[in-house]
Amino acid sequence: MISEARVKLMTRLASYEQGEGKENAEIGTYFRGDYIGLQVIKSVISATICYGIVIATMILYDSESFLSDIYKMDIVSYAKNMIIYYVIFVGGYSIITYILYSIRYRKARIKLKTYFNNLRRLQALYQKERKDRVR
Amino acid sequence: MIKLLEIREYLRRFYSKYELYIVPAGKFIIALLVFLLINGNLGYMEKIAKVPLMFVLALACSFLPVSFILFFAAALILLHTYALSMEVAAVVGIVFVLIFLLYLRMSPKEVLITMLTPVAFALHIPYILPITIGLVGSPASVFSVGSGIVIYYTLNAVTQMSNAIDSLDSEKTASKFRFIIDGIIQNKTMMVMIVAFAATIIVVYFVHRMNIDHAWTVATIVGALTNALIVLVGDLMFVTRASLLGVLGGTVLAIGVVYVLKFFMFNLDYARTERVQFEDDEYYYYVKAVPKITLQETNKTVKKVSAKAPVSDKPKSGGIKAEKTAEKATEQTTERRVKKESSLEGAASAVKSHSSVVKKSAGTTAHKSTSASGSYDSLSANDALLGETRVVAEKSVDEGRVVKKAANPAASASQSASNAGAARSTSNSRIAGDLAGRRNQGQTRVRNDGYAGPNPSVGMTNGETIAERIRRERLKEAESIDADRLRRQNSD
Structure with missing residues (x-):
C-alpha cells in the first residue's frame, strides 16, 4: 500500500534534489575550510591571469614609449610597483571571494541540514511501515 | 481595477x-532579440548577419541553459569585430575574458542580467533596469549590471569609431589598438552610468526592505530620483552631453514600467509545476506537483455555498457583491458535485475493470500518478478524488477588491489521472474504497488553501452523497415553510 505521507516527503526531497540540491550537494561534500580554500585558489589563479592580461594590454597600448624608455627607467622599482599592485589586486579579490563563498557555504549548510532532517523523517516512516507490516 | x-x-x-x-x-525571444540587435548594430560580417541563421541559433538557445545565449552572443560579436579589424576583436575579446574571469565565474546565475543590460541600452530604456533589479535582486547584482554597461559602451565605441578604424592604415596595429582602448577607457559616460546604476540598485534594495508603508513605491521613486540626480551631476562634472529631457523622460517611463511590473510581481509567488521521479523498493513514482494559486488578502469573507441562505458580510465602499443567489449557486454547485462524483465513480469502475495485481518486486514497474499540492501538507489527493469544488468570494476592505477564487484541486488531479490512463492499479481502488469510508466519518482536516469553513462531510448519513444531502435539506426547508403557512392560515 502506498503511504501518502511518504510520497509527499519523497516528492519534496526529489524536488529539492532536482533544483538547488545539485549545487548544495557539491558544497556539502567539502569541509568549510576546504571549500573556501579551493575557491580562493581558483580566484587567485583567475586574478593572476587577469592581471597578466591587463599588464600585457598596458604594454601594448604604450609599446613605443615603453620600448624606448626600457633602458632608462629603474626596472627594479618598476617591478616592485608591479608586484605591489599585483598583491593588492589579488589580495582584495581573494578577500571578496572569501566573504562571498563563506556566505554561500553557510546558506548551503542550512539547506542541507533541512534536507538531511527530511531524510531522517523518511527513514523513520520506513521503519514505522516495516513494524506495521510485521504486526 | 478588478479586470x-x-x-x-x-x-x-x-x-x-x-x-x-x-x-x-522566453529564452527564444530573448536570444532572438539579442542576436538581431547585434546584427543590426555591428553586422560587419555579412555571411553571419542573416536572419534565418539567427532564428536557428535562437531556437537552439531555447533548449540550452541561459548562459549559452551569452556564449553565442559573444561569439557573434567577436566574429563581427574580427571582420572590422583584428585589433578591435582582440580588445573586445580581452574585455569579455576579464568580465568572465573576474565576475561571471562567481555568479553564473546573473548571466541574464549581464545580457539584458546592453539590450535595455540599445532599446533606449536603460533606467528601468536598476530600479527593477533593486526590487527583485540583491546588491551583488551591481557587478552584473556594471559588466553589462561595460559591454554596451565597448560595442558602442566600436560602432562609433568603425569609420575611423577603417580609415587607419592596416600596418599601424599599435595605433589602432591605442585608439580603441582610448575610446573605451576615456568614456566618462560609461563611468557615470556605472556609478549611477550601482547607487540606484543599492538605494532601491535597502529602501524596499524597510518596514514602511508602500515600501516598493517609495523605493521606486527614490531610486529613480537617485539615478536622475547622479546622471545629471555627472553630466555637469564630466560634460557627457546627456540630454536632460532624455534623462527625465526615461526616468518617468521607468517609474511607470516598474509600477506595472510591481503589480504583477509584488507579493506573488509564480510557482512552477514540478515533475519529479523517484523510486522505492516497491514502486517507481512519477509525480507532478501543481501549485495551488491563492491570493493573500488581509480581510476575507468566505461565502459558503449550501442549501441554506449564504452568510456574507455587507460590502463596504468600493466592494462588489457576489452576484449569484444562494439557490442558483447551490444548483450550480450541486451540478458540479454530481458531475465530479459521476466522474469519480466512472474512474473507480474503470479501475476495477482493469485491475492488475501489483507485484512487490523490483523488476515490476507500477505507474503511480498522483497530484500533490505545492504545500504538501493538506490531504489534497483525497480532496482531488472527492472532486469538491468550492466557490469562495474574498474581499479586501482596504482596497475594495473582490477576487473570486475557485479552489479546484480536482482539475489538475483529474487531468493527471486521465493522463495516467485511469490509474490501473489496485492501490487506486483501495484509495477509492478508503474514500467511501471517509465520507461517513466527517473527519476534520487541515487545509491551507484559504478555505476556513466547516467540514462539509459532517452531518451526512451513512452512504449519502453530497447532492443527496443538499436535496434532503431543501426538502426539510420546504416542509418547514409549508408548516408555517398552514399555521398562519389556521390562526387567521
Whole structure:
C-alpha cells in the first residue's frame, strides 16, 4: 500500500534534489575550510591571469614609449610597483571571494541540514511501515 | 481595477500551467532579440548577419541553459569585430575574458542580467533596469549590471569609431589598438552610468526592505530620483552631453514600467509545476506537483455555498457583491458535485475493470500518478478524488477588491489521472474504497488553501452523497415553510 505521507516527503526531497540540491550537494561534500580554500585558489589563479592580461594590454597600448624608455627607467622599482599592485589586486579579490563563498557555504549548510532532517523523517516512516507490516 | 486583478490571476494560472512551454519561448525571444540587435548594430560580417541563421541559433538557445545565449552572443560579436579589424576583436575579446574571469565565474546565475543590460541600452530604456533589479535582486547584482554597461559602451565605441578604424592604415596595429582602448577607457559616460546604476540598485534594495508603508513605491521613486540626480551631476562634472529631457523622460517611463511590473510581481509567488521521479523498493513514482494559486488578502469573507441562505458580510465602499443567489449557486454547485462524483465513480469502475495485481518486486514497474499540492501538507489527493469544488468570494476592505477564487484541486488531479490512463492499479481502488469510508466519518482536516469553513462531510448519513444531502435539506426547508403557512392560515 502506498503511504501518502511518504510520497509527499519523497516528492519534496526529489524536488529539492532536482533544483538547488545539485549545487548544495557539491558544497556539502567539502569541509568549510576546504571549500573556501579551493575557491580562493581558483580566484587567485583567475586574478593572476587577469592581471597578466591587463599588464600585457598596458604594454601594448604604450609599446613605443615603453620600448624606448626600457633602458632608462629603474626596472627594479618598476617591478616592485608591479608586484605591489599585483598583491593588492589579488589580495582584495581573494578577500571578496572569501566573504562571498563563506556566505554561500553557510546558506548551503542550512539547506542541507533541512534536507538531511527530511531524510531522517523518511527513514523513520520506513521503519514505522516495516513494524506495521510485521504486526 | 478588478479586470486587472483578474488578468493577473489569469497570468499566474497560465504560467503555472504552461511553464514548461513558457520558459523555452522566453529564452527564444530573448536570444532572438539579442542576436538581431547585434546584427543590426555591428553586422560587419555579412555571411553571419542573416536572419534565418539567427532564428536557428535562437531556437537552439531555447533548449540550452541561459548562459549559452551569452556564449553565442559573444561569439557573434567577436566574429563581427574580427571582420572590422583584428585589433578591435582582440580588445573586445580581452574585455569579455576579464568580465568572465573576474565576475561571471562567481555568479553564473546573473548571466541574464549581464545580457539584458546592453539590450535595455540599445532599446533606449536603460533606467528601468536598476530600479527593477533593486526590487527583485540583491546588491551583488551591481557587478552584473556594471559588466553589462561595460559591454554596451565597448560595442558602442566600436560602432562609433568603425569609420575611423577603417580609415587607419592596416600596418599601424599599435595605433589602432591605442585608439580603441582610448575610446573605451576615456568614456566618462560609461563611468557615470556605472556609478549611477550601482547607487540606484543599492538605494532601491535597502529602501524596499524597510518596514514602511508602500515600501516598493517609495523605493521606486527614490531610486529613480537617485539615478536622475547622479546622471545629471555627472553630466555637469564630466560634460557627457546627456540630454536632460532624455534623462527625465526615461526616468518617468521607468517609474511607470516598474509600477506595472510591481503589480504583477509584488507579493506573488509564480510557482512552477514540478515533475519529479523517484523510486522505492516497491514502486517507481512519477509525480507532478501543481501549485495551488491563492491570493493573500488581509480581510476575507468566505461565502459558503449550501442549501441554506449564504452568510456574507455587507460590502463596504468600493466592494462588489457576489452576484449569484444562494439557490442558483447551490444548483450550480450541486451540478458540479454530481458531475465530479459521476466522474469519480466512472474512474473507480474503470479501475476495477482493469485491475492488475501489483507485484512487490523490483523488476515490476507500477505507474503511480498522483497530484500533490505545492504545500504538501493538506490531504489534497483525497480532496482531488472527492472532486469538491468550492466557490469562495474574498474581499479586501482596504482596497475594495473582490477576487473570486475557485479552489479546484480536482482539475489538475483529474487531468493527471486521465493522463495516467485511469490509474490501473489496485492501490487506486483501495484509495477509492478508503474514500467511501471517509465520507461517513466527517473527519476534520487541515487545509491551507484559504478555505476556513466547516467540514462539509459532517452531518451526512451513512452512504449519502453530497447532492443527496443538499436535496434532503431543501426538502426539510420546504416542509418547514409549508408548516408555517398552514399555521398562519389556521390562526387567521
